[in-house]
Amino acid sequence: MVPVLEITSAGKRFGSKTALSDVTLKAQPGRIIGLLGSNGSGKTTLMKLAAGLVPPDTGEIRICGEPIGTQSKGLTSFMPDKPLTEPWMRVRDAAAFYADFYADFDKAKAKEMLSFMGLKDNDKITSLSKGMNERLQLTLALSRNAKLYLLDEPIGGVDPVAREKILDAILNYYNEDSCLIISTHLVTDIERIFDEVILIKDGRLILQEEVDQIRMARGKSIVDLFKEVYAE
Numbered sequence: 001m002v003p004v005l006e007i008t009s010a011g012k013r014f015g016s017k018t019a020l021s022d023v024t025l026k027a028q029p030g031r032i033i034g035l036l037g038s039n040g041s042g043k044t045t046l047m048k049l050a051a052g053l054v055p056p057d058t059g060e061i062r063i064c065g066e067p068i069g070t071q072s073k074g075l076t077s078f079m080p081d082k083p084l085t086e087p088w089m090r091v092r093d094a095a096a097f098y099a100d101f102y103a104d105f106d107k108a109k110a111k112e113m114l115s116f117m118g119l120k121d122n123d124k125i126t127s128l129s130k131g132m133n134e135r136l137q138l139t140l141a142l143s144r145n146a147k148l149y150l151l152d153e154p155i156g157g158v159d160p161v162a163r164e165k166i167l168d169a170i171l172n173y174y175n176e177d178s179c180l181i182i183s184t185h186l187v188t189d190i191e192r193i194f195d196e197v198i199l200i201k202d203g204r205l206i207l208q209e210e211v212d213q214i215r216m217a218r219g220k221s222i223v224d225l226f227k228e229v230y231a232e
């Protein structure tokens with residue numbers, strides 16, 4: 001099977017700072033993958049490389065077998081940790097903006113998901129709370145019919161009860177022939193939806209493994225593993 005995402009020996013520096021070093025991984029369709037790491041470990045950089053927003057200094061990245069370019073970007077839906085929408089927009093403008101911009105934007109799915117998320121067409125984006133804004137960004141990202149979804153800290157601002165609802169939305173609305181990569185610190189809350197996890201530390205890949213394998217063969221929860229790897 002052609003991986004949705006294949007990264008081979010990727011490296012990225014910002015000035016003297018090495019953000020990623022020699023990262024190699026594959027992500028297959030039908031998988032929800034947690035990208036885990038402490039602050040500054042390189043999660044956002046990895047997502048931006050996969051989204052084609054930042055070029056790697058070394059190595060290669062392919063999306064569904066295609067090198068990064070116009071075609072690969074059309075296959076990738078990125079939810080950044082900061083909104084892509086403009087402050088003057090209302091919810092309906094944001095959805096229309098995405099529909100104009102992305103040929104694969106599914107308006108019916110967006111409408112259903114906005115309602116599930118408790119968002120109203122007429123809500124001004126600047127008046128939304130951080131958590132409601134995240135719901136909007138998530139709705140916009142998941143309403144595209146992409147092959148690779150990259151969600152950077154999708155539930156950081158959402159309260160614990162709403163988190164459950166949002167995780168359910170992710171499970172309901174993601175399509176099974178795609179791959180979803182979610183970066184997060186909130187391992188306890190979100191680990192139930194992961195099929196596998198990728199751990200990065202100081203820009204290096206520490207491990208990519210099935211969640212069941214970690215639980216059964218290592219006898220650990222993902223949180224325990226996270227604490228062990230990132231102990232300070």
Ligand SMILES: Nc1ncnc2c1ncn2[C@@H]1O[C@H](COP(=O)(O)OP(=O)(O)OP(=O)(O)O)[C@@H](O)[C@H]1O
Nearest residue numbers: 014017018019037038039040041042043044045046
């Ligand atoms: N544009 C940039 N210019 C300079 N340094 C950068 C830039 N982007 C990232 N870095 C550095 O690269 C490293 C990795 O950053 P990155 O944002 O990828 O980490 P992260 O795991 O997403 O962190 P967090 O969980 O805190 O969001 C950090 O040391 C960061 O300071």
